[in-house]
Amino acid sequence: MQLVKRFNVLLIEDNEGDFILVEDYLTAIFDSVEITHCWLLEEALVSLKKNEYDVVLLDLSLPDSNGKSSILEILELAKEAPVIVLTGRADKQLAIDTLQLGVEDYLVKDEVNATVLQKSISYGIERNKFRLIISNNEKRFRSIIANSTDGFALIGANGNIQEISSFGKEIIGFNLVENDGFFRVEFLHPDHRALVISTFLEVIKKPGKIKLLEFKYKIPNEGYRWLESTFYNLLEDSAVRAVVLNYRDITKRKTEEEERNILIEELLQTNADLKQFGYITSHNLRAPVTNLLSIVDLLESDKISDLKTKALVDAFKSASFQLNDTLNDLINVLVIREKKYLALHKISFQETVEKNMHNLKELLNTASISISTEFSTAPSIVFDPSYLESILINLFTNSIKFASPDRKLQINITSHKLGEDTVLEFADNGLGMNMKNVKDRIFGLYQRFHERPDSKGIGLYLIQSQVTALGGKITVDSEVDKGTTFSITFKNHKI
Amino acid sequence: MIEDDSITQMLNKMVMKHTQFCDSVEVVSNGDMAIEYLENFILNGIKNSLKKPDLILLDLNMPVMDGWEFLEMYKQKYASHFPDTKILILSSTVNPKDEERASQDPFIIGFENKPLSYNSTNGLKELSFLAPFFN
Numbered sequence: 116m117q118l119v120k121r122f123n124v125l126l127i128e129d130n131e132g133d134f135i136l137v138e139d140y141l142t143a144i145f146d147s148v149e150i151t152h153c154w155l156l157e158e159a160l161v162s163l164k165k166n167e168y169d170v171v172l173l174d175l176s177l178p179d180s181n182g183k184s185s186i187l188e189i190l191e192l193a194k195e196a197p198v199i200v201l202t203g204r205a206d207k208q209l210a211i212d213t214l215q216l217g218v219e220d221y222l223v224k225d226e227v228n229a230t231v232l233q234k235s236i237s238y239g240i241e242r243n244k245f246r247l248i249i250s251n252n253e254k255r256f257r258s259i260i261a262n263s264t265d266g267f268a269l270i271g272a273n274g275n276i277q278e279i280s281s282f283g284k285e286i287i288g289f290n291l292v293e294n295d296g297f298f299r300v301e302f303l304h305p306d307h308r309a310l311v312i313s314t315f316l317e318v319i320k321k322p323g324k325i326k327l328l329e330f331k332y333k334i335p336n337e338g339y340r341w342l343e344s345t346f347y348n349l350l351e352d353s354a355v356r357a358v359v360l361n362y363r364d365i366t367k368r369k370t371e372e373e374e375r376n377i378l379i380e381e382l383l384q385t386n387a388d389l390k391q392f393g394y395i396t397s398h399n400l401r402a403p404v405t406n407l408l409s410i411v412d413l414l415e416s417d418k419i420s421d422l423k424t425k426a427l428v429d430a431f432k433s434a435s436f437q438l439n440d441t442l443n444d445l446i447n448v449l450v451i452r453e454k455k456y457l458a459l460h461k462i463s464f465q466e467t468v469e470k471n472m473h474n475l476k477e478l479l480n481t482a483s484i485s486i487s488t489e490f491s492t493a494p495s496i497v498f499d500p501s502y503l504e505s506i507l508i509n510l511f512t513n514s515i516k517f518a519s520p521d522r523k524l525q526i527n528i529t530s531h532k533l534g535e536d537t538v539l540e541f542a543d544n545g546l547g548m549n550m551k552n553v554k555d556r557i558f559g560l561y562q563r564f565h566e567r568p569d570s571k572g573i574g575l576y577l578i579q580s581q582v583t584a585l586g587g588k589i590t591v592d593s594e595v596d597k598g599t600t601f602s603i604t605f606k607n608h609k610i
Numbered sequence: 611m612i613e614d615d616s617i618t619q620m621l622n623k624m625v626m627k628h629t630q631f632c633d634s635v636e637v638v639s640n641g642d643m644a645i646e647y648l649e650n651f652i653l654n655g656i657k658n659s660l661k662k663p664d665l666i667l668l669d670l671n672m673p674v675m676d677g678w679e680f681l682e683m684y685k686q687k688y689a690s691h692f693p694d695t696k697i698l699i700l701s702s703t704v705n706p707k708d709e710e711r712a713s714q715d716p717f718i719i720g721f722e723n724k725p726l727s728y729n730s731t732n733g734l735k736e737l738s739f740l741a742p743f744f745n
Contacts (some may be wrong), residue, residue, distance in 0.1 A: 397704040398671055402615060402724070405702050409621045446704045514655045 119292050122148045125168040127159040127189075128201070129177050133224060137172065137201070140229040144236070155179050156189075163192035171198045175206050175213075179194065182209065183216060190217050195247060197239035201227070217421055219243065250510060269357035272319050272350055274298045277357050286342070286364050288334040304331035304339055319358060322351035329365065341369040390564060393449045397442070404442055407435045432542040444573045447505070459585075459608050462500050464490040464539065471507045478515060484524045493530040493537045497608040502581040507541075509574040535607040536587075542600040546571060548593040557591055578603075611637045611667040612644045612680065613724070615698070621725040622667070622700070629731040634661060641675030641683070648688045663695050665740065669724065670701040670708055677701065678711075684716060696739045700724045 122145045128134040134152060139146050151166070153159040156179045163171070170191045173186070188200055202210040210221035219239035222231060260267050266283030270276055274297050279289060287302075293406075300545045303311050306332035318324045324452060325347045331339040344362030349355035411432045419425040468488055495502075511526075516526040527542045533568040558579040578601075586606040593599040613619050619637050626632055638644045646668075651660045670677035677699065682696075699712050699721045712721045719739045722730050735744045 228722065394703075394705045398702055402618070402671075402702040405723060406615070406617045406621060406725055409625070409727060410617075412727060413621070413624060450706055517743060 120147075121268055122170075123148055123166070123168045124148060124150045125153065125159060125166075125171045125196075126150055127156065127161060127172065127177065128174045129154050129268065133174065133201070137227075137232070140227070140232045143229045144233045156185050159186060160192060163189065168193070168196045170239065171196050173198055173200050173218075175200055175202045175209055175594045178480065183212070186213050186216055194360045197236075197243040199235055199239055225455075250451070264363070266360070266362045268297055268298075268360040268362070269355065270360060271357055274300070274315075283360075283362070286340070286362065287332055287380070288337065290426045296549050302333040304333070307331055316360070318346045318348045319350060323347055324348045329369070338363050339365040376500065390449070397446050398447060400442055401446070404435070404439050408439055411435045441573075444577060446571070457503070458499050459493050459497050461497050461502050461610065462503055463495045464488070464528070467493065467500070467507060468528060471511060472503060474510065475511055478512065484515070484518075484526060486526045486528070489527075489529040493532045496537045496539075496605045497584060497610055498605060502585070506578050506581055506603070509578050510541045513574055514541075514545055514599075517547075517599070519545050537607065539603045539605065540600060541603070542598060544598040547595045547597050547599050550591075550593055551596050553591075553593070565600065611700075612639075612641060612672070612677070613637065613667065613669045614639045614672045615669075618669075618725045622676065625726040625728060625731050629728055631726075631731050631735070633663070636663065640672045641677065641680030642710055643674075644680055645675070645683060645688075648684070648691070652688075652691055662692065664743070666695060666697045667700045668697055670699060670703050681715070681717065683726075689717065698722060698734070700726065 124141055126134065126137060126141075128137065132534055138150055141150060146289045151168070153162055154596050156177050159171075159173075171189065173189060175186075177185075179185075186198075186200075191590050198217070200210050200213050200218050200221040201224055203224055207223060208222075210218075210223075213221065217244060220235045222235055228586055240271055260280045261282075263280070264282055266286040267278075267280040267427060269278040276296055276298055283289070300308065300312065311328060311330050314326050314328055318326050325345055327343070327345050329341060329343045332342050341364070342362050343365045344360050346361040347361070349359050398445065413431070414428060416425055416432070419428060465488060468486075472486070514524065514526055522544060525544045527540075527543075528542045531538055531540075552562075557577050579589050582603055582605075585608065587604050589601060589603045591601050611622060613622065616706065617624045621623065623635055623637075626635060634648065638647055647660075650658070651662065654660070655662065675683075681697070696719045698716055698718050699708075700723075701708065701721075702724050703709075709721055712718045720734065720736065720737055733738055
């Protein structure tokens, strides 16, 4: 064995002959060895207190030795140094017993030679190293457990608490004096008792099984606390042989959760009530409005000969249509929020625009408008047809309403691909808006940016609702007296 | 026609007359009165020369007994007496759930906005259940 460092040996030996022999062996084994020789146990204890040694060689038959208790004292003071017992044949049994106390090895003096001694010392040192590593690891592990704010407890299959960490005790108000060493089932909240017990029984059936549970547990003089705990079956693990409970106090979280749930429930109820109110109000308004429309439809104003009456009836007609439009817009807003199942179809832009232009013939003819379209790179989308129609009608009416009186209205409608998505651009050369004033509010409900009698402030809100209902988005760019461009991005839906 | 609003009643009748939709109309103001009519028909129909309805126009939002309540009771107790009678919802409801529910109900052949118009009434004539009456 090559050791550069000086090797320190404490040799406790009262027989001079034996001492010389061992000293010879040691000098033969080690290049550089420092031997401290003690004749008596008493001296050895003093030396051990003062100095550190690499190995302690201990003769058992010392004048002042009294068996195991003195060996324990040596072991205690030797700290990290391995202790090897040297023994005569007479006390071999005692030597064997000392192994249990923590002695590294015993050597019978008659059988010792340099080789035997060298082997015993180096094995002892190596073994001791590993023992130290293991014990340090355990210390570290224990300190983690002891300092964790989680509680840890080891519970046997019959419910006996084998170990419990200090925080673990604190969390459940564990008191050794009152506790009989068993997990207190009666402290579980009656609502959770059956669940915890059945979970525990389920876990102990299967090695390696792990379960997470939340339950209420009674804390003496305090009341119930909400605990969250894992139950981990390590009964088969030879190092543990227990169900490991790792638990924490979640009372605060639970209380907040409960409060939040109550709040959510209230909000849902209020929301449902408001929606219902919306439906009832709309219905109650709609019934007379549809009657009005029907009356207007059935009224043949051509048959009225008095001009003033005819003019009034015509005004009554258009007021009824206006009322109906406004109401329908409001209902649409209400319904978009509710409608869960949208009809997705592949729709051609060109066809929808043409259909729209046909429907809006009257409106479109009143102004001189030039419309150009270009859909060749992205001719269609998958979308709800009624929504797309409604979106286009709203965009057309917007452009017409806010056309510039100074020039012919020009509308350009184009589409293009943007990755997977499709973008529809609707551009006009109308009055435009100052984007600084508009920005975030443009798609809001009842936001009006022009002083126009027929501006209701609902169209763009409606468009946005319809676009976003299917995961798309809408943006706007505008310049005063230049025009406005709406860009609608449609998500690529699959049918 | 089960309809509580008198103006709608009048308008529906005018439109049906103009479009020659039916030979006769019996009007009741809510589900309860409709049940009464059906009961009466089953007991004394022939004696009192009551007409068996070919089509029931049913409003949904009505006082006393609304359209859905009427429909449930009709299915349980009366449908078997009127195997050839069809039901059409005629309502101004804005709740999409009503339309969805109507489309899933095998007793309901259609859903129309009230009051009837010339267009909608002529459209009804093309429904497969009603078409035979107009050939």
